[in-house]
Amino acid sequence: MKPEILLGDEAVALGAIHAGLSAGYSYPGTPASEIMEYLIKAAAKTKAFVASWSVNEKVAFEEALGVSFAGKRALVSMKHVGLNVAADPFMSSALTGANGGLVVVPADDPGMHSSQNEQDSRFYADFAKIVCFEPSNHQEAYEMTRQAFDVSEKLGLPVMIRLVTRLSHSRSSVRPREPRGQNELKYGASQDWTLLPVNARRRFKGILDGQAAMVRLSEESEFNSLRLTDKDRSLGVIASGIAFNYVQENLPDLEIPPSLLKVCTYPIPEKLIRGLVEHVETVLVVEEGYPLIERSLRGFFGVAGKTIKGKLSGDLPQTGELSPETVRLALGLKPLERLDLGGFKLAARPPQLCAGCPHADTFHALNKALREYDKANVFSDIGCYTLGYYPPYQVVQTCVCMGASVSMAKGGAEVGIHPSIAVIGDSTFGHSGLTPLLEAAAADTNMTVFILDNSTVAMTGGQPSYATGERLLRMIEGVGVAKEHIRVIEPLPKNLDKNALVIKEEIDHHGLSVIVAVRECLEEAKKKRRSG
Amino acid sequence: MKQDIILAGVGGQGIISIAYVIASAALEEGLELKQAEVHGMSQRGGAVQSHLRISRERIWSDLIPRGEADLVLSVEPLEALRYIDYLRPDGMIISSRVPFINIRDYPDLETLLSKIREIPRHLIIDSEKLAKEAGSSRTQNMVLLGAAAGRLMVKEEGLPRYIKVLFERHGETIVASNLKAFALGQAVAAAADFVPASGGRTGRGGG
Numbered sequence: 001m002k003p004e005i006l007l008g009d010e011a012v013a014l015g016a017i018h019a020g021l022s023a024g025y026s027y028p029g030t031p032a033s034e035i036m037e038y039l040i041k042a043a044a045k046t047k048a049f050v051a052s053w054s055v056n057e058k059v060a061f062e063e064a065l066g067v068s069f070a071g072k073r074a075l076v077s078m079k080h081v082g083l084n085v086a087a088d089p090f091m092s093s094a095l096t097g098a099n100g101g102l103v104v105v106p107a108d109d110p111g112m113h114s115s116q117n118e119q120d121s122r123f124y125a126d127f128a129k130i131v132c133f134e135p136s137n138h139q140e141a142y143e144m145t146r147q148a149f150d151v152s153e154k155l156g157l158p159v160m161i162r163l164v165t166r167l168s169h170s171r172s173s174v175r176p177r178e179p180r181g182q183n184e185l186k187y188g189a190s191q192d193w194t195l196l197p198v199n200a201r202r203r204f205k206g207i208l209d210g211q212a213a214m215v216r217l218s219e220e221s222e223f224n225s226l227r228l229t230d231k232d233r234s235l236g237v238i239a240s241g242i243a244f245n246y247v248q249e250n251l252p253d254l255e256i257p258p259s260l261l262k263v264c265t266y267p268i269p270e271k272l273i274r275g276l277v278e279h280v281e282t283v284l285v286v287e288e289g290y291p292l293i294e295r296s297l298r299g300f301f302g303v304a305g306k307t308i309k310g311k312l313s314g315d316l317p318q319t320g321e322l323s324p325e326t327v328r329l330a331l332g333l334k335p336l337e338r339l340d341l342g343g344f345k346l347a348a349r350p351p352q353l354c355a356g357c358p359h360a361d362t363f364h365a366l367n368k369a370l371r372e373y374d375k376a377n378v379f380s381d382i383g384c385y386t387l388g389y390y391p392p393y394q395v396v397q398t399c400v401c402m403g404a405s406v407s408m409a410k411g412g413a414e415v416g417i418h419p420s421i422a423v424i425g426d427s428t429f430g431h432s433g434l435t436p437l438l439e440a441a442a443a444d445t446n447m448t449v450f451i452l453d454n455s456t457v458a459m460t461g462g463q464p465s466y467a468t469g470e471r472l473l474r475m476i477e478g479v480g481v482a483k484e485h486i487r488v489i490e491p492l493p494k495n496l497d498k499n500a501l502v503i504k505e506e507i508d509h510h511g512l513s514v515i516v517a518v519r520e521c522l523e524e525a526k527k528k529r530r531s532g
Numbered sequence: 533m534k535q536d537i538i539l540a541g542v543g544g545q546g547i548i549s550i551a552y553v554i555a556s557a558a559l560e561e562g563l564e565l566k567q568a569e570v571h572g573m574s575q576r577g578g579a580v581q582s583h584l585r586i587s588r589e590r591i592w593s594d595l596i597p598r599g600e601a602d603l604v605l606s607v608e609p610l611e612a613l614r615y616i617d618y619l620r621p622d623g624m625i626i627s628s629r630v631p632f633i634n635i636r637d638y639p640d641l642e643t644l645l646s647k648i649r650e651i652p653r654h655l656i657i658d659s660e661k662l663a664k665e666a667g668s669s670r671t672q673n674m675v676l677l678g679a680a681a682g683r684l685m686v687k688e689e690g691l692p693r694y695i696k697v698l699f700e701r702h703g704e705t706i707v708a709s710n711l712k713a714f715a716l717g718q719a720v721a722a723a724a725d726f727v728p729a730s731g732g733r734t735g736r737g738g739g
Contacts, residue, residue, distance in 0.1 A: 170568040170594040248592040324597035336599025351578035
């Protein structure tokens, strides 16, 4: 088949389709969104499989698990922190096992380009004791996804593919292979899938008993490779995932290329590691993310007679993403000559709300209303509106995780914060805001919740939102918020005074209020106009 | 032979479109390519950049090493300077002179332009004027692409085809103005007093 230029995300999606995917699920989140975008476009053309956005990552994971139970192949993708949301079904899916191939694809964001942390999903694979693939390039992303379905069905376990931003959002050419068909419907066995203690104990023992075979699989994996050289045995390098590229990039500048172990399949391939470590005096471990291999290798006491270098030793930075430069220095090379600005300081240009954004009008009204209160706190959430942290708004004081605004406002209100205000978008509310609102409604907590209904998931590129429009209003009423304290405002400059007044009324109401600010995202409105 | 290009601008200025056109032409020529881009939060009016690497040989890193870029191509002067440390000492910079001011502490424009002029091989272009001449100020990215076209490793004549592909769903008028913007960029670069390119290079120059 002809090569195509694909994002790393898209290479995974295409690999899944060609592996005989029956259904894919996800929740939007950078840098994973383009996996599902691609699946949805492809499914719209062929109608051959299901591809849909879920209300959150836990739901997405469980939907995929249902597909696997039915004997069919499922893919579930999310940004790294989305796997925290799905961690409950994820950890237990290692015990239920997979009936049809089940592949979970978290996309990590080292450097926190668009995220609140830079956690490393390989630790989740290690935690659940499942196989993990970590592609170093686009072709591998495609091949590994195909192979992940095979491994999942062979071992009867979910398999992880760990992506990172620089692969997810990099384009390169991929040469696809012939696709294969889907599985037939074949239900899972209840004694495997019903995790009562009696079954779960047996299943867990099964996973433990299977570990040695997984390590062997990893040692024999075509994606792991050991290249030993006798010319120089002082240094050997272990490089995983895209870190392998940064090592390769710098090799031409080394007089003698060192012995090199590439690790792109986990569990950690013990034999290969031993082969390298025994061969050299100093081992440099280069991995994108947290030092998983380095920590395992070093343990508490190190390796007798060997020097282990990496992130823990300070030879590579522990925060941020790796780069060709940081790896270059760790390899003992001098920086390349380059141009510089001679100390000239450049103004930073942080992201900001678009001109005319409805959130801006909501924030102006909120700031106006809050002038009369000196102890207000605005708990915010994950979405474009987090940008209300920056001038000229400087209105939000927190951003932690999906849905936290509502729960934190409730906690804060219960120990004396007033006005205690939550600001959350419609899709984030559907994701994780509804459950804390149910609680706040039952307790009639003295707080004010803003739901910014722009009818889309704006930050990640305008995916559909479930909790929007009329349904959103019925949801709020349905959890028991008093109807007279559900207020709808239209965030527009001309409504500034009127809206500030509504906000003040609801802050002064002793109990729970919900203010829904309804105006469509400008970017989405523009897109609709362009496509007619 | 290879070429490493940093594309720079502000979210929404269309640098991914520039990358698309060059990358598509490169694929057609059978070249290897990698193109790292920015999605998500930074796209909202923040600084964005794309690393575009084209080569006859295998490309390893998705990111261009600092000190390896042959060209910084920027739709905005402040953003052009943000990536100077990626440039080789003999690297070239092609930038628009039109500032995109959405921050309070935007520096003095003349200072920015003089900083760009300090780089031995530079070209500064009034992309807004040319884009308007082409029919739409939204075509500034294609003006810049046109200005760089003669210095790219891919064949210059292979590019317009993908400008058509890129804009065809928006109708003929938009395709025409983008093609014209590209041609105007080509013309202004051809007429410019510009230190000539040193030609392609093989592997690391050692510079």
